[in-house]
Amino acid sequence: MTRLVLVGAGHAHAEVIREQARRRRDAGRLHIVLVSPHHTAPYSGMMPGWLAGHYDWDECCVDFARLCERSGATLVLDTATGIDTARSQVMLASGRRLDFDYLSLDIGSTSHPPAAEGLLTLPMRPLDHLKQRWNQLLDIVARLPGGAPFRLLMIGGGAAGVESVLAAQYRLTRLAPGRNLRFSLATQGAELIPGQSRIAARLLQKQLEQRGIAIHFGFSADRMEHGRVISDSGETIRTDAVLWATGAQAHAWPKESGLEVDVKGFIRVDRTLRSRSHPAIFAAGDCAAWEPQLPKAGVYAVRMGPVLARNLFAVAEGRPLETFQPQRRHLVLIGTGASHAVASWSVLGWQGGWVWRWKQRIDRRFIERHNGAGNLTRDAVKEKPCQRQHGTEP
Numbered sequence: 001m002t003r004l005v006l007v008g009a010g011h012a013h014a015e016v017i018r019e020q021a022r023r024r025r026d027a028g029r030l031h032i033v034l035v036s037p038h039h040t041a042p043y044s045g046m047m048p049g050w051l052a053g054h055y056d057w058d059e060c061c062v063d064f065a066r067l068c069e070r071s072g073a074t075l076v077l078d079t080a081t082g083i084d085t086a087r088s089q090v091m092l093a094s095g096r097r098l099d100f101d102y103l104s105l106d107i108g109s110t111s112h113p114p115a116a117e118g119l120l121t122l123p124m125r126p127l128d129h130l131k132q133r134w135n136q137l138l139d140i141v142a143r144l145p146g147g148a149p150f151r152l153l154m155i156g157g158g159a160a161g162v163e164s165v166l167a168a169q170y171r172l173t174r175l176a177p178g179r180n181l182r183f184s185l186a187t188q189g190a191e192l193i194p195g196q197s198r199i200a201a202r203l204l205q206k207q208l209e210q211r212g213i214a215i216h217f218g219f220s221a222d223r224m225e226h227g228r229v230i231s232d233s234g235e236t237i238r239t240d241a242v243l244w245a246t247g248a249q250a251h252a253w254p255k256e257s258g259l260e261v262d263v264k265g266f267i268r269v270d271r272t273l274r275s276r277s278h279p280a281i282f283a284a285g286d287c288a289a290w291e292p293q294l295p296k297a298g299v300y301a302v303r304m305g306p307v308l309a310r311n312l313f314a315v316a317e318g319r320p321l322e323t324f325q326p327q328r329r330h331l332v333l334i335g336t337g338a339s340h341a342v343a344s345w346s347v348l349g350w351q352g353g354w355v356w357r358w359k360q361r362i363d364r365r366f367i368e369r370h371n372g373a374g375n376l377t378r379d380a381v382k383e384k385p386c387q388r389q390h391g392t393e394p
């Protein structure tokens with residue numbers, strides 16, 4: 001058996017496991033093991049819709065337990081903490097080690113807001129950590145006494161920051177009508193959604209202004225204290241809670257394991273998504289450093305998926321690998337909370353209810369493609385016993 005270990009239930013690995021389900025009959029002697037802390041994984045495109053209250057959490061998640069079941073892959077509920085490259089083993093938080101012939105990483109990115117005692121902080125990355133903190137915030141807002149003000153500040157003016165603060169404003173003002181809620185967004189640049197259409201940026205700015213969300217341009221958040229965020233130039237914004245959506249940061253352990261990484265710590269890959277330093281290891285999605293740099297967007301992780309799948313099967317079978325060709329630009333659809341969205345494509349921008357319905361169709365199709373019909377597999381699903389065949393007990 002060739003042992004292929006996939007670490008991370010990311011968007012690209014969803015495509016790999018789906019492809020394995022399709023070719024199961026001729027899958028031959030390849031056994032796939034997926035390491036993921038959870039049975040399901042959130043799909044980024046629907047997260048702001050979940051914040052706004054349009055979707056339940058489960059509706060926005062890919063059901064990896066079911067995908068693994070359909071493809072004959074083994075799901076190991078654990079978190080990778082490092083790679084022993086000399087022994088070709090992945091080290092897990094539980095202390096176990098998994099042997100691999102080939103390894104693929106699709107672990108996304110993370111963020112590290114400065115620590116702040118007594119200030120509720122919700123990093124938007126990683127997505128699977130968001131649910132608990134968001135529910136905590138909903139609880140606080142639902143219990144607010146009558147006239148007491150409550151301030152929420154979004155740090156980050158990219159698509160995720162703008163979309164999420166609009167979603168938060170939509171949801172919280174409905175949750176606590178008549179309460180004194182105040183929203184603001186701070187970004188280090190002089191414009192919203194840098195790198196996207198200026199028309200779309202203006203449409204979004206107008207949405208923020210109309211919804212009473214104050215915008216602070218040129219604010220580079222440096223530290224946080226109880227009740228306030230302070231910029232590197234000493235400017236202060238008072239707040240009770242912070243949503244943190246600045247740029248993606250790399251997980252530390254791939255670099256610590258000796259993989260070649262870029263200056264930010266993302267895993268350097270060649271045109272075939274293979275690690276530049278370790279030919280038995282592949283990486284895709286946010287955690288991979290493509291040259292020239294690609295935006296850290298789910299759309300690239302999804303597009304890398306089929307190429308990654310074909311290359312993982314090819315390398316295991318001794319066939320040549322194919323190269324990934326990233327698209328030059330991508331469509332960005334940004335929900336505004338209400339059933340309305342803004343589209344950004346190249347220099348063009350549009351908005352309307354039809355953009356929201358378009359976005360919903362794309363997002364729901366993604367989920368259906370992976371989950372099929374029926375409900376999500378919930379916590380009842382257990383690891384299959386065959387995973388022990390690959391594990392080396394510590």
Ligand SMILES: Cc1cc2nc3c(=O)[nH]c(=O)nc-3n(C[C@H](O)[C@H](O)[C@H](O)COP(=O)(O)OP(=O)(O)OC[C@H]3O[C@@H](n4cnc5c(N)ncnc54)[C@H](O)[C@@H]3O)c2cc1C
Nearest residue numbers: 008010011044045080107108160285286296297298299301
């Ligand atoms: C609020 C928000 C909205 C966004 N909206 C969009 C959008 O509309 N369109 C878009 O294109 N992009 C969007 N993005 C960006 C998008 O989230 C990421 O680019 C995308 O999720 C990256 O996909 P991925 O496959 O690399 O990783 P992810 O989807 O982040 O998946 C990584 C997986 O790896 C797992 N993992 C992490 N570490 C370990 C470990 N040590 N061991 C085992 N498993 C691990 C995690 O549990 C997770 O399931 C948004 C981002 C945010 C924050």
